[in-house]
Amino acid sequence: MTETYILGGYTKGRNQGISSLDFDPVTGHLSEPQLIAKLNQPTFLAYAKESGTLFALHRGQEESGLVAFRHQGKDWQEVSRLLNTKIPGCHLAVHEASQTVYVANYHEGSVDSYHYDQAVLSPFERHEHVGSSVHPNQASAHIHFVGLNPEGDLLYVCDLGSDKIYVYDVTPSSGALSLVQSFTCPPGTGPRHLVFHPSQNLVYVIGELANSLLTLVLDSSGQLSLVHQLDILDPEFLESAASAAIRISQDGRFLYTSSRFHDVICVFSLAAPQQPLKIQEIASGGQIPRDFVLSQDQTYLLVPHQDTDHIAVFSRDADSGLVTFIEAETQAPECVCIYPI
Numbered sequence: 001m002t003e004t005y006i007l008g009g010y011t012k013g014r015n016q017g018i019s020s021l022d023f024d025p026v027t028g029h030l031s032e033p034q035l036i037a038k039l040n041q042p043t044f045l046a047y048a049k050e051s052g053t054l055f056a057l058h059r060g061q062e063e064s065g066l067v068a069f070r071h072q073g074k075d076w077q078e079v080s081r082l083l084n085t086k087i088p089g090c091h092l093a094v095h096e097a098s099q100t101v102y103v104a105n106y107h108e109g110s111v112d113s114y115h116y117d118q119a120v121l122s123p124f125e126r127h128e129h130v131g132s133s134v135h136p137n138q139a140s141a142h143i144h145f146v147g148l149n150p151e152g153d154l155l156y157v158c159d160l161g162s163d164k165i166y167v168y169d170v171t172p173s174s175g176a177l178s179l180v181q182s183f184t185c186p187p188g189t190g191p192r193h194l195v196f197h198p199s200q201n202l203v204y205v206i207g208e209l210a211n212s213l214l215t216l217v218l219d220s221s222g223q224l225s226l227v228h229q230l231d232i233l234d235p236e237f238l239e240s241a242a243s244a245a246i247r248i249s250q251d252g253r254f255l256y257t258s259s260r261f262h263d264v265i266c267v268f269s270l271a272a273p274q275q276p277l278k279i280q281e282i283a284s285g286g287q288i289p290r291d292f293v294l295s296q297d298q299t300y301l302l303v304p305h306q307d308t309d310h311i312a313v314f315s316r317d318a319d320s321g322l323v324t325f326i327e328a329e330t331q332a333p334e335c336v337c338i339y340p341i
């Protein structure tokens with residue numbers, strides 16, 4: 001069955017906004033992207049499946065914020081726009097039970113919450129963070145990720161600037177947040193994104209600044225403790241690269257990361273879930289693989305490249321976890337987000 005992905009990215013060159021494309025997992029073929037809407041700097045997206053609402057970041061001339069879309073026939077139509085921050089966010093998460101969108105605002109160091117009743121966006125609350133750490137890029141709080149646990153009752157927030165991961169309790173009915181933990185990563189980690197193991201009480205965190213992978217244990221209340229740390233790259237690349245995205249296979253057997261400037265995909269075995277073992281490092285097929293995704297049937301890796309404006313396709317062996325480069329023919333200018341719907 002054909003899979004659909006939405007592409008977000010910068011709009012400094014040829015890109016005009018957000019686009020849609022289809023992927024055929026039988027043939028490994030990507031369709032050419034089709035423009036959905038002209039937006040400025042829609043660098044991340046999120047989708048609320050129950051209501052069929054797509055959210056995209058947008059930088060306005062004076063203020064920035066969110067734009068919401070819904071299907072109308074075969075097309076996407078804008079249904080709401082709310083611009084209320086000076087600088088746009090960088091990551092989104094959706095809590096469907098309370099119809100809340102959480103926005104990680106990197107430059108303003110905040111988590112901003114919005115309701116979307118009937119897809120109409122309205123501001124709800126803001127949690128401002130403070131802090132710093134040892135790296136030159138850590139002079140202040142920089143929120144880079146917001147993500148709900150599988151149960152949907154806790155929101156995890158990566159603060160790259162202060163080397164902290166915040167855990168918030170989510171009120172089921174309203175989506176309101178209350179802080180329950182502030183976990184401190186090793187100095188200079190720069191936690192960027194995280195993923196949850198599908199069957200173990202474990203969280204894997206990718207450190208952008210240290211190019212490191214942290215394994216954290218979740219206790220019964222959802223709080224975190226560090227059990228393992230390793231370098232993603234060889235020592236000579238640790239200071240010049242910047243690790244970006246992290247994904248885990250549906251069966252919980254393998255972990256995948258991307259690293260910019262060194263431009264590689266790394267594969268880790270989770271045969272011992274608390275001690276990931278690196279089993280492959282392969283060129284990503286272009287420049288600046290800021291984001292990537294496992295295909296919905298888990299047989300491919302799709303890797304957009306911000307600076308070379310295309311998507312590289314890799315086949316994936318489900319037994320070994322290893323990936324093999326196939327092609328990089330599909331153009332996707334300035335793409336930094338690929339989101340399945």
